[in-house]
Amino acid sequence: MGEGGFAAVFRVRDQTLGQDVAVKVLDLGLTPSPGLAERFVREARTSARLEHPHIVPIYKVGGYKNEVLYIVMRCLDGPSLRQLLDKQHRLSLRDAARIARQVADALGHAHLHGIVHRDVKPDNILLDSAGHVLVTDFGIAKAAQEATVSQLTTEGMVVGTPHYMSPEQATGEDVDARSDIYSLGVVLYQMLAGVPPFDGDSAQSILMKQATATPVPIRDHRTEIPPLLAGVVDRALAKDPGERFQTAEELSRALVDALPTAAQDSVRMRSRVLARALQGLVGLGVVGALVLVGLAVLSRAPRISARAPIPDSLAQPLRRQGALTPGDAALYVFSPRGADDTTLLLVARRSVAVVTPHRVRAYHRDSVQVRYGADLRGGLAFRLVLALPRARRDTVFRHLSFRDVYELATRLGKLIGEN
Numbered sequence: 001m002g003e004g005g006f007a008a009v010f011r012v013r014d015q016t017l018g019q020d021v022a023v024k025v026l027d028l029g030l031t032p033s034p035g036l037a038e039r040f041v042r043e044a045r046t047s048a049r050l051e052h053p054h055i056v057p058i059y060k061v062g063g064y065k066n067e068v069l070y071i072v073m074r075c076l077d078g079p080s081l082r083q084l085l086d087k088q089h090r091l092s093l094r095d096a097a098r099i100a101r102q103v104a105d106a107l108g109h110a111h112l113h114g115i116v117h118r119d120v121k122p123d124n125i126l127l128d129s130a131g132h133v134l135v136t137d138f139g140i141a142k143a144a145q146e147a148t149v150s151q152l153t154t155e156g157m158v159v160g161t162p163h164y165m166s167p168e169q170a171t172g173e174d175v176d177a178r179s180d181i182y183s184l185g186v187v188l189y190q191m192l193a194g195v196p197p198f199d200g201d202s203a204q205s206i207l208m209k210q211a212t213a214t215p216v217p218i219r220d221h222r223t224e225i226p227p228l229l230a231g232v233v234d235r236a237l238a239k240d241p242g243e244r245f246q247t248a249e250e251l252s253r254a255l256v257d258a259l260p261t262a263a264q265d266s267v268r269m270r271s272r273v274l275a276r277a278l279q280g281l282v283g284l285g286v287v288g289a290l291v292l293v294g295l296a297v298l299s300r301a302p303r304i305s306a307r308a309p310i311p312d313s314l315a316q317p318l319r320r321q322g323a324l325t326p327g328d329a330a331l332y333v334f335s336p337r338g339a340d341d342t343t344l345l346l347v348a349r350r351s352v353a354v355v356t357p358h359r360v361r362a363y364h365r366d367s368v369q370v371r372y373g374a375d376l377r378g379g380l381a382f383r384l385v386l387a388l389p390r391a392r393r394d395t396v397f398r399h400l401s402f403r404d405v406y407e408l409a410t411r412l413g414k415l416i417g418e419n
């Protein structure tokens with residue numbers, strides 16, 4: 001699902017629960033002391049005890065030979081705030097205040113339990129499919145920093161993103177809960193202004209500005225920001241921890257005082273799946289979103305669409321036709337017009353096959369990518385094309401409805417690479 005400085009996050013299907021979990025794997029490589037790995041696991045276990053509606057729950061923490069450590073946690077389906085900002089640049093005042101307030105509540109809870117986050121940044125602020133905010137990676141930054149620093153010969157190397165570091169972090173001093181409040185101030189500034197308060201060519205120059213420079217007043221970026229909200233940003237970004245909000249709870253309350261709608265949880269965002277389907281189509285410059293919504297309502301739903309476990313009545317004929325090789329299992333089948341249709345798409349564990357009455361065209365699953373196209377002749381219709389190695393293509397369906405494409409985008413996107 002993503003990669004950070006020292007870890008990668010995978011989406012994993014938990015067979016017993018029948019649901020996806022996120023597994024964060026940290027490769028400490030040549031960690032010199034087993035003590036360090038132990039400390040790391042201990043930090044992770046401490047944060048695993050945090051239970052709060054705005055903190056990503058951790059299900060399990062473990063390690064392998066002190067080299068590979070993993071954290072199993074709830075898998076969030078929404079975008080991260082980083083992805084939201086990449087797409088929207090800046091957010092509505094309402095959404096910005098709501099997100100900041102929920103993060104403040106999460107931090108407040110952790111601080112009460114003696115845990116400082118130390119790496120509050122948009123990548124660690126995740127949204128679920130209902131638009132609720134959950135914060136992840138509590139306290140892990142510290143252990144990671146120790147792990148990394150101990151492997152380096154050069155001193156004074158910083159782990160983390162300089163854009164979100166407090167002045168005391170930037171200068172290597174001790175940090176407490178108020179450092180998280182500063183970092184959240186940076187995130188809030190960026191959500192409102194579209195840019196973080198400080199930027200520069202090097203980490204060093206950004207850190208220098210965190211410690212000494214005054215940010216451009218937030219209302220210079222956006223005049224409609226109410227003075228009260230601007231005041232919250234300024235106070236969170238005070239250089240001296242003593243001049244900031246002293247607790248995250250105080251910050252949370254100030255946000256609601258400035259903008260009462262901040263008390264609500266739900267953040268507006270486009271569904272990722274729909275967004276992807278739209279991207280695929282609108283990217284072709286064919287139709288606008290309104291037309292698509294109309295089509296979604298009007299067009300017929302596909303007739304055959306089955307996910308694993310595929311019914312035997314379907315799997316057996318596919319086996320007989322040689323579409324499903326022995327030992328392989330079908331994950332998904334699709335045919336827009338059911339029995340009337342002549343073509344069926346099959347995605348199996350190892351292969352992707354296009355089944356027609358005359359022939360089965362099968363490809364290695366990893367070598368296939370999905371493309372969509374559109375055709376206006378004789379009414380709007382969509383195509384599904386498989387892109388194959390060496391610029392070869394296989395047009396699977398020529399007359400798909402929008403519903404078909406939506407269905408394919410939601411199911412197929414997870415099984416085959418899209419481009």
Ligand SMILES: Nc1ncnc2c1ncn2[C@@H]1O[C@H](COP(=O)(O)OP(=O)(O)O)[C@@H](O)[C@H]1O
Binds near residue numbers: 007
């Ligand atoms: N529980 C989760 N559910 C869904 N996505 C996640 C989860 N945890 C992390 N991610 C995604 O994986 C990416 C990599 O995470 P991480 O290794 O912590 O690096 P960073 O936070 O620096 O981006 C994140 O940016 C986020 O988009």
Ligand SMILES: [Mg+2]
Binds near residue numbers: 004136
């Ligand atoms: Mg992270």
